Amino acid sequence: MNWIFEPWPWYIGGPLIALVMLLLLLSEKKFGMSSNLRTICAALGAGKSTPFFDYNWKDQQWNLVVITGALVGGFIAANYMSNQAIVTLHPDVVSQLHGMGIQDAGKAYMPEKLFGDTSWTDGKVLSILALGGFLVGFGARYAGGCTSGHAISGLSNLQLPSAIAVVGFFVGGIIMNHFLIQFLL
Amino acid sequence: MKTILYFFIGILFGITLFKSEAASWFRIYEMFQFKSFHMYGIIGSALCFGIIITQSIKRTKIKSFFGQPLVIKDKEKSVKSNLYGGVFFGLGWALVGACPGPIFVLLGAGYFPILVLLFFATLGTYVYGKIKDRLPH
Numbered sequence: 001m002n003w004i005f006e007p008w009p010w011y012i013g014g015p016l017i018a019l020v021m022l023l024l025l026l027s028e029k030k031f032g033m034s035s036n037l038r039t040i041c042a043a044l045g046a047g048k049s050t051p052f053f054d055y056n057w058k059d060q061q062w063n064l065v066v067i068t069g070a071l072v073g074g075f076i077a078a079n080y081m082s083n084q085a086i087v088t089l090h091p092d093v094v095s096q097l098h099g100m101g102i103q104d105a106g107k108a109y110m111p112e113k114l115f116g117d118t119s120w121t122d123g124k125v126l127s128i129l130a131l132g133g134f135l136v137g138f139g140a141r142y143a144g145g146c147t148s149g150h151a152i153s154g155l156s157n158l159q160l161p162s163a164i165a166v167v168g169f170f171v172g173g174i175i176m177n178h179f180l181i182q183f184l185l
Numbered sequence: 186m187k188t189i190l191y192f193f194i195g196i197l198f199g200i201t202l203f204k205s206e207a208a209s210w211f212r213i214y215e216m217f218q219f220k221s222f223h224m225y226g227i228i229g230s231a232l233c234f235g236i237i238i239t240q241s242i243k244r245t246k247i248k249s250f251f252g253q254p255l256v257i258k259d260k261e262k263s264v265k266s267n268l269y270g271g272v273f274f275g276l277g278w279a280l281v282g283a284c285p286g287p288i289f290v291l292l293g294a295g296y297f298p299i300l301v302l303l304f305f306a307t308l309g310t311y312v313y314g315k316i317k318d319r320l321p322h
Contacts, residue, residue, distance in 0.1 A: 004204075007204065007205070007206055008201075008204040008205045008206075009205075009226075010205065010222070010223050010224075010225075010226025010227045010230060011226065012205065013201055013202075013205025013206075013207060013226075013227045013230075013231075014205075014226060014227040014228065014229065014231040014232075014233075014234070015230055015231065015234050016197065016201040016205070017198070017201055017202075017205075017207075017227065017231040018231045018232075018233075018234030018235045018238060019197070019234075020194055020197055020198045020201065021231075021235055021238065021239075022238045023190075023194045023197075024194060025238070025239075025242060025249075025255060025257065026249050026250050026255070027187070027190060027191065027194070027249065027250055027251075028249045028250075028251065028253060028255070029191075030257075030258070033284070033285040033286040033289075034284075034285040034310075036285065037285060037306055037307050037309075037310040038310055038314070040307050040310075041307060041310055041311045041314065046311055046314065050311075050314050050315055052313075052314035052315075052317055053311075053314050062187070062188070062191045063191075065188055065191040065192050065195065066191050066192075066194055066195035066198065067195060067286075067289045068192065068195060068289075069191065069192040069193065069194060069195015069196040069197075069198065069199060070195045070196070070198045070199035070202070070286060070289045070290050070293070071195075071199060071290065071292055071293035072192075072195070072196055072199060072293055073195060073196040073197065073198060073199020073200040073201075073202075073203065073290065073293065074199045074200075074202070074203050074208070074289065074290035074291060074292065074293030074294040075199075075293035075294060075295070076196065076199070076200060076293075077199065077200045077203035077204050077290075077294065078203060078293070078294035078295060079294075079295075081200065081203075081204060082203075082204070085203075087206050087209045087211045087212060089211055089215055089220075089221070090215060090218075090220035092218075092220055093211075093215045093218055093220050093221075096218070097211075097214070105211060106211075108211075109206075109211075109294075110209060110210050110211070110291070110296050111210055111211070114210065114281070114298070115210070115291070115296040115298050115299065116298070119298035119301075120298065125298075126301060128280065128281065129281060129299075129301040129302050129305070130301060130302075130304075130305045131277070131280065131305075132277045132278075132280035132281030132283075132302060132305075133277065133281060133301065133302035133304065133305030133306040133308075133309065134277070134305040134306065134308060134309040134312075135273050135276050135277025135278075135280070135309065136274060136277035136278060136281065136283070136284060136285065136288075136302070136306045136309065137277075137285075137305065137306030137307060137308065137309025137310040137311075137313070138270075138273055138277075138309030138310065138312055138313045139270050139271065139272070139273030139274030139275070139276070139277055139309070140270070140274050140284070140285060140306075140310070141270070141309070141310045141313040141314070142269060142270025142273060142274075142313050142317075142320065143266060143267050143268075143269075143270025143271045143273075143274055144260060144261055144263075144266065144267060144270065145260070146274060146284045146285050146286075147278075147284045147285075147286070148284075148285075148286055150260070150267075150271075151228060151232070152228070152231050152232060152235055153235070153239075154260050155232055155235070155236075156235030156236045156238065156239040156240075157239050157243075157257055157259070157260070158236070158239075158240075159259060159260040160262065161260040161261065161262045161263070161264075161267045162260055162267075164264055164267040164268050164271065165267040165268070165270065165271040165274075167268065167271065168267060168268045168269070168270065168271015168272045168274065168275060169271050169272075169274055169275040169278065170217075170275060171271070171272050171275060172271065172272035172273060172274060172275020172276040172277075172278070172279065173216075173217045173275035173276070173278055173279040174217055174275075174279075175272075175275075175276060175279075176217075176275065176276045176277075176278075176279035176280050177217035177218065177279040178217070178218075180276075180280075181279065181280060184280065
């Protein structure tokens with residue numbers, strides 16, 4: 001049973017994600033996580049002033065339950081299913097990130113510089129998290145879905161809009177990763 | 186009853202994202218550097234099984250858990266919004282390494298600065314809803 005506590009290989013992770021989609025489809029629902037952000041806006045009353053959020057958000061409560069489950073799953077996995085959560089990276093990536101001031105590359109699950117306790121008092125880090133978060137939320141809704149809704153659900157249903165969106169994800173991702181991030185971090 | 190079912194599906198999803206490292210900022214960085222097969226293996230194998238699952242459901246008369254016929258809706262097509270929105274999303278994804286699912290998984294795992302991300306992702310969704318009629322679609 002030791003394998004449970006080790007990082008799971010891609011050929012376990014990928015099929016389990018497909019299983020999650022299957023279970024949701026068999027429950028007459030769909031697999032798409034960014035819709036929850038729209039539901040949160042609607043639940044907070046954004047529908048009063050904005051037609052885009054004026055719908056019966058209570059029909060989407062099931063998805064808020066799924067995402068709450070994902071939060072609990074993250075807690076269980078991090079606290080009870082991992083000895084030491086360390087992500088082993090390609091050596092080139094490790095030295096590249098060291099050069100960008102991320103010293104714990106290859107020794108941690110998440111970079112302390114961005115997601116550690118010091119982030120709260122570091123204006124630059126807060127700006128990065130705010131900018132990235134805004135782009136993710138804005139872009140997902142503009143594109144009509146995120147990684148789960150387009151790259152997994154949509155492509156599985158052979159949807160051209162999803163293929164276009166996934167091309168967009170990678171165009172944006174490559175621009176950020178190769179040309180911009182070194183100036184921001 | 187249904188609520189418990191959705192909750193457990195969510196737990197399975199959260200554990201999977203954390204344990205397979207798909208929720209790790211480092212893995213997303215490495216993916217866009219094309220230095221590891223890991224993330225492509227996860228997305229690719231999920232997609233292989235996903236295609237088999239989705240196409241099987243569409244071609245057979247398999248019923249839902251609750252005995253109803255299954256309908257899988259098409260995605261709305263508008264090339265500009267899929268592409269432009271996708272690029273915005275990709276810029277953010279590569280910067281903060283988390284898409285909407287992992288945001289919640291990481292919050293549960295105790296990386297609390299992710300709350301900043303969640304707040305601004307919700308704000309980004311709100312701003313989209315506010316200005317969508319003025320954007321190219």
